[in-house]
Amino acid sequence: MTTPADRHLLAMHRSEAAVSVELQTEDMVLNIGPQHPSTHGVLRLVATVAGERVRSVQPVMGYMHRGYEKLAEVRTYAQITALVNRIDWVSGFANEIPFIVAAERLMGVEAPERAQCIRLILTEMFRISNHLIFLCSFPAELGAPTPLMYALRERERVLDLIEGVTGGRFHPNFNRIGGVKPAAGGGSTQRTRAQDLPKGFIEGTRRAMTAVRHVCDDLENLVLGNEIVQQRTIGIGVLPADKAVEYAMSGPNLRASGVPFDLRKVEDYLPYDRFDFDVVTMPNGDNYDRCRVRLEEIRQSARIIEQAVDSLPGGPLQAKVPRVIKVPKGECYVRAENPKGEMGYHIVSGGGRRPYRVKIRSASFCNLQVLPWLLEGALIPDVIAILGSLDFVLGDVDR
Amino acid sequence: MSLLDNVWVVLAVKLGLAVVILFALALVVMFAELKVSAHMQHRIGPYFAGGRWGWAQVFAEALKFLQKEDLIPRDADAPVFRLAPMVSLLGTFAVIVIIPLSPVLVAGDLDVGIFYALAAGSVSTIALLMAGWSSGNKYSLIGGLRAGAQLIAYELPLVLAVVGVVIQAGTMSMVGITEAQAQPLFHIGSVGISLPYALQGQIIGFVIFMIAALAELVRIPFDMPIAESELVMGYLTEYSGIRFTMFLLGEYAGMLAMSAIASVLFLGGYHFWGLNADWFGPFVLIGKSLILVFVMIWFRWTWPRLREDQLQSLAWRWLVPLALANIAVTATLKVVL
Numbered sequence: 001m002t003t004p005a006d007r008h009l010l011a012m013h014r015s016e017a018a019v020s021v022e023l024q025t026e027d028m029v030l031n032i033g034p035q036h037p038s039t040h041g042v043l044r045l046v047a048t049v050a051g052e053r054v055r056s057v058q059p060v061m062g063y064m065h066r067g068y069e070k071l072a073e074v075r076t077y078a079q080i081t082a083l084v085n086r087i088d089w090v091s092g093f094a095n096e097i098p099f100i101v102a103a104e105r106l107m108g109v110e111a112p113e114r115a116q117c118i119r120l121i122l123t124e125m126f127r128i129s130n131h132l133i134f135l136c137s138f139p140a141e142l143g144a145p146t147p148l149m150y151a152l153r154e155r156e157r158v159l160d161l162i163e164g165v166t167g168g169r170f171h172p173n174f175n176r177i178g179g180v181k182p183a184a185g186g187g188s189t190q191r192t193r194a195q196d197l198p199k200g201f202i203e204g205t206r207r208a209m210t211a212v213r214h215v216c217d218d219l220e221n222l223v224l225g226n227e228i229v230q231q232r233t234i235g236i237g238v239l240p241a242d243k244a245v246e247y248a249m250s251g252p253n254l255r256a257s258g259v260p261f262d263l264r265k266v267e268d269y270l271p272y273d274r275f276d277f278d279v280v281t282m283p284n285g286d287n288y289d290r291c292r293v294r295l296e297e298i299r300q301s302a303r304i305i306e307q308a309v310d311s312l313p314g315g316p317l318q319a320k321v322p323r324v325i326k327v328p329k330g331e332c333y334v335r336a337e338n339p340k341g342e343m344g345y346h347i348v349s350g351g352g353r354r355p356y357r358v359k360i361r362s363a364s365f366c367n368l369q370v371l372p373w374l375l376e377g378a379l380i381p382d383v384i385a386i387l388g389s390l391d392f393v394l395g396d397v398d399r
Numbered sequence: 400m401s402l403l404d405n406v407w408v409v410l411a412v413k414l415g416l417a418v419v420i421l422f423a424l425a426l427v428v429m430f431a432e433l434k435v436s437a438h439m440q441h442r443i444g445p446y447f448a449g450g451r452w453g454w455a456q457v458f459a460e461a462l463k464f465l466q467k468e469d470l471i472p473r474d475a476d477a478p479v480f481r482l483a484p485m486v487s488l489l490g491t492f493a494v495i496v497i498i499p500l501s502p503v504l505v506a507g508d509l510d511v512g513i514f515y516a517l518a519a520g521s522v523s524t525i526a527l528l529m530a531g532w533s534s535g536n537k538y539s540l541i542g543g544l545r546a547g548a549q550l551i552a553y554e555l556p557l558v559l560a561v562v563g564v565v566i567q568a569g570t571m572s573m574v575g576i577t578e579a580q581a582q583p584l585f586h587i588g589s590v591g592i593s594l595p596y597a598l599q600g601q602i603i604g605f606v607i608f609m610i611a612a613l614a615e616l617v618r619i620p621f622d623m624p625i626a627e628s629e630l631v632m633g634y635l636t637e638y639s640g641i642r643f644t645m646f647l648l649g650e651y652a653g654m655l656a657m658s659a660i661a662s663v664l665f666l667g668g669y670h671f672w673g674l675n676a677d678w679f680g681p682f683v684l685i686g687k688s689l690i691l692v693f694v695m696i697w698f699r700w701t702w703p704r705l706r707e708d709q710l711q712s713l714a715w716r717w718l719v720p721l722a723l724a725n726i727a728v729t730a731t732l733k734v735v736l
Binding site (some may be wrong): 028030031036037038052139140142143144145146148150153226229231232252276354379380381382383384 | 441502538
């Protein structure tokens with residue numbers, strides 16, 4: 001509930017407290033996290049609270065720092081795809097894309113059309129899976145545990161499809177420099193259309209998309225349409241467009257503030273220009289809009305996937321690349337629309353089998369920068385709701 | 400014969416029966432919550448313990464809690480911390496003795512029955528404050544204070560909702576209120592038709608009572624003092640083992656007690672059309688209570704939680720004025736008719 005009026009009220013309280021020292025009560029320092037059910041892992045918020053109202057918040061990060069940037073320096077490019085899967089573990093495949101595209105650009109190879117389309121389909125499937133997780137965990141933070149089961153049930157269908165193609169559910173490690181891995185069971189000779197996607201994948205995808213749309217309708221009516229959810233979310237945690245841009249927000253959080261910025265339309269890391277989809281924006285930038293944007297994005301992703309499976313091109317899965325992958329000297333930065341926002345890799349190659357330096361720009365870390373501003377003056381229940389609505393993963397924050 | 404003439408022996412037997420029945424029903428409610436929530440969430444729920452339907456699951460869980468270590472944090476105020484769960488149970492058991500299961504099956508039919516029930520029921524809130532304050536934990540403290548704030552908000556609508564019934568019945572005795580609802584209101588041919596107070600215009604009072612009862616019981620959508628996702632169970636955070644079980648049992652027994660009071664006040668108590676109250680009374684009352692308990696469980700698993708200030712505004716801006724209007728209308732009609 002951090003409206004401008006509240007900020008004014010807060011400032012007034014402060015000045016009053018400064019004048020009447022004898023009425024001043026001591027603020028309590030409340031440690032929210034690192035062990036707390038609603039911080040999505042090990043985020044720690046040091047909140048100074050007066051009663052239930054938060055005066056200031058200082059996020060403390062790094063409890064889950066795993067040193068991926070350093071680890072990447074001692075691994076070959078093929079090994080790094082397995083590594084970057086784990087950064088944002090809810091949308092593993094989408095993490096691989098910008099890295100692999102950056103490496104390909106440095107090498108000057110381009111994946112065949114079919115491989116690119118499969119990458120695109122899988123990315124969108126992970127987007128659906130990620131947003132469904134958001135739509136199940138956010139009501140749970142408001143105290144409603146039931147939507148979780150229904151959202152996860154439909155996510156399971158999507159994960160099954162992903163498993164059918166890649167053999168993995170969370171961390172597919174499916175990308176190769178210059179293409180994608182041949183599907184399980186085919187062996188390295190697989191080069192043709194008939195063998196790469198599992199039998200029944202396309203019909204299964206269509207059925208799953210129908211089911212996902214159906215659960216979206218359910219969630220829209222039962223969760224977003226619920227009076228209490230609306231009371232808890234509308235007008236809470238308002239992030240205006242200019243502030244969102246100032247704090248380098250990206251992804252659905254930015255679009256919920258009304259900024260129509262989507263890297264799928266801006267960049268050309270995957271052939272999104274072939275498909276027809278809308279950039280979803282919402283006007284208010286509050287918790288409710290952040291929820292809504294994700295719900296609509298699921299529908300848009302389903303739309304993209306349906307178009308993609310309808311027009312899946314034939315051809316090989318793998319461009320011609322040398323057996324030992326050596327990336328020529330140079331630098332490249334590629335950013336992509338991760339389900340949580342902008343994810344980018346800056347690769348500096350010294351010309352060997354391993355990168356000299358990899359800088360990871362992860363969405364959740366940058367999205368959390370806004371916390372001290374956004375949580376100032378909020379109530380403790382709203383702190384949890386706002387945190388949940390930002391949809392971050394600690395692996396993506398700490399890397 | 401001489402033994403049953405002794406008033407203390409009779410009292411002890413009655414209290415013992417009330418406690419046993421309450422505990423048994425509380426376990427039934429616990430099991431119902433496990434199963435109902437499971438089916439609402441597209442799960443099966445307990446399945447293995449005890450064989451069919453996993454009926455022994457609640458016993459398994461109770462035993463599991465009993466064998467856990469009884470931890471008391473170093474910073475806790477130990478005597479208060481130990482006492483709080485007992486006070487919580489005390490409030491519930493004090494209420495249960497005045498609930499009439501049939502015209503004769505009542506532990507104590509007080510003249511001020513409902514007044515006593517509301518007063519005794521509020522004792523549980525003291526327990527929550529005690530637990531929150533003594534735990535030596537900031538989250539528990541916030542939870543306890545929220546419980547205290549909640550008491551002030553809902554207690555008034557709860558009492559005011561009852562006043563309408565008391566006016567209509569002209570008595571505060573629970574048996575008296577039940578019997579008043581059994582009086583034929585009008586006749587179809589020679590058959591006298593009686594209606595419970597919920598159908599005699601006290602429907603607003605009934606709804607207000609149930610909302611306030613949910614707040615008293617600290618159940619979703621008013622479970623802010625517990626608030627698992629915010630306060631990590633609030634005043635319950637530091638409790639373990641048997642003391643946690645006592646709180647848990649207190650919650651379920653409290654659900655039953657509040658539902659039973661609501662059934663007596665608004666749904667005709669042990670009376671049901673065509674059933675002999677002397678014989679079927681207990682089943683009728685428990686059946687009505689269990690239906691209300693089901694409604695509470697249903698709310699719990701389908702709604703999110705409100706915020707503390709939203710509860711306050713709901714209580715003061717809607718429930719209290721509505722309850723006052725209800726009293727005014729009831730009193731006016733009582734005088735006019």
